[in-house]
Amino acid sequence: MKKIVYFVLPVLGTLLLNAGCQNKEVDPGATLKNDLLKKTTGPAVVGDRIEFAYAIGTLDGDLKDVRAEASITGGKGTGFSGFSWYTDRSTGVDKPVQTAADTVTNGAVSTATIIDVSKNKAVTLRYYYYPSEEGKGKDVSFRFSGTSSTGKEVAIQSPAYRISRMSMKRSLVLTDGAKAYVSLADMAVYSKAEVEQNNLASKIDFVYIYRPTLGSGNFAFGHALVAPSNADYLKDVSLPAGLPKTRTAIDKRVDVKDAQLRNTAGFDVYIDDVDLEQTTFPSAADYAYGLAVDQGAFVKTADGTYVAYVYVNAVNNTTKSMTISIKQIKLK
Amino acid sequence: MKPKRFPLFLGLMALIGLLSCGKEPVDEAGLLITGRSQCYMTFFDLLGSDHRTVLVSGQTVIDTTALTVTAVAKFGTNMERVKPYCSVVTDAIVEPTMGIWTDYTQAQKYTVVSGNRQVRKTYTVTVTVQK
Numbered sequence: 001m002k003k004i005v006y007f008v009l010p011v012l013g014t015l016l017l018n019a020g021c022q023n024k025e026v027d028p029g030a031t032l033k034n035d036l037l038k039k040t041t042g043p044a045v046v047g048d049r050i051e052f053a054y055a056i057g058t059l060d061g062d063l064k065d066v067r068a069e070a071s072i073t074g075g076k077g078t079g080f081s082g083f084s085w086y087t088d089r090s091t092g093v094d095k096p097v098q099t100a101a102d103t104v105t106n107g108a109v110s111t112a113t114i115i116d117v118s119k120n121k122a123v124t125l126r127y128y129y130y131p132s133e134e135g136k137g138k139d140v141s142f143r144f145s146g147t148s149s150t151g152k153e154v155a156i157q158s159p160a161y162r163i164s165r166m167s168m169k170r171s172l173v174l175t176d177g178a179k180a181y182v183s184l185a186d187m188a189v190y191s192k193a194e195v196e197q198n199n200l201a202s203k204i205d206f207v208y209i210y211r212p213t214l215g216s217g218n219f220a221f222g223h224a225l226v227a228p229s230n231a232d233y234l235k236d237v238s239l240p241a242g243l244p245k246t247r248t249a250i251d252k253r254v255d256v257k258d259a260q261l262r263n264t265a266g267f268d269v270y271i272d273d274v275d276l277e278q279t280t281f282p283s284a285a286d287y288a289y290g291l292a293v294d295q296g297a298f299v300k301t302a303d304g305t306y307v308a309y310v311y312v313n314a315v316n317n318t319t320k321s322m323t324i325s326i327k328q329i330k331l332k
Numbered sequence: 333m334k335p336k337r338f339p340l341f342l343g344l345m346a347l348i349g350l351l352s353c354g355k356e357p358v359d360e361a362g363l364l365i366t367g368r369s370q371c372y373m374t375f376f377d378l379l380g381s382d383h384r385t386v387l388v389s390g391q392t393v394i395d396t397t398a399l400t401v402t403a404v405a406k407f408g409t410n411m412e413r414v415k416p417y418c419s420v421v422t423d424a425i426v427e428p429t430m431g432i433w434t435d436y437t438q439a440q441k442y443t444v445v446s447g448n449r450q451v452r453k454t455y456t457v458t459v460t461v462q463k
Contacts (some may be wrong), residue, residue: 220407285413
């Protein structure tokens, strides 16, 4: 009797476990299936895209077309890519192969038609969504679907994703003595003449300067962001007329390599809304100097309206220039 | 060993074990109070907002007799927001706690307290900026 119990109990347990773990939504007999993967890990920021991989396959007939409907209409560039990707076995490099055509986006709906249906019984297409200004701070979700030549349809609903309230601007080139005046409100760089002609003086939050050395001891200084309040570092700069001496809080960082501002693969560090909203500036300086590539600074405007992270993409000592990218959020 | 003596042996071992678990004294922060009376600072550093040292290498002097630390910060350092760190002799502690953002435009005082908490030495830390 004992032997029977020892034998029966594990079998019964395994059966119960399997029964409990079964996903009731999966139909193993379905001949048309789909699945979805969100490839982008960073925040959904206007100016960057979210990438999805939508997989669909059929055992009955051929794949016909796919469709994606966003709950908020995306910006320019939103839609399916006609390419699937595979990894080259000899090189390990991902290579594209065209599996769809007629990739069209009308409003919130994007469609694509599967080509070469005889060999493309299962494909994974990329869908790119570009968050738009109207979507800032809202949740967006997607319904992906596909049909086969037998008239069957399959669909999958994505979770909701929050679109960031941040604004982003990449690759702004600052030049010492020329395009050196940065406005966080405008996310733009101006020259002295532009500031004066367009009455932008009140919008300027910091000035870019490059001095190899500074001070009586010729100490290293380099590329710097300086608030108009700092007379020491701007004493040899001819500032635009009417530039108020506002004290922008500038807090240098050397270890915040934001992947979106960096705009290169291989990094997965992101500044999100909460980072800018919760960054505090106790006793922050009104300058950051010695800036190099991959470094940056958290910046808060003198009136506290905007907080931003200014990331340094490139510096050039010869041309006395620096390329920056900015993520900014409006607090008030 | 005879079988009857074995339980007695086990009991004796347990008693020794219990006696050896005497409660060590700890301070309010839960740090062990030991018998060491040495009391001095061995190293001092100051970090900027970017969590990198702002001190000029080779310029930091710790005088354990005069109880002073003098150091030179790099040109342009924002002395209103720096974070101090130090090392002290084994088991000693520092009051107030270092490692928090501090205004170093004025000299700061830190007290090193020995491991036995009987000896206290207050250091004055002065950092000047390259001009």
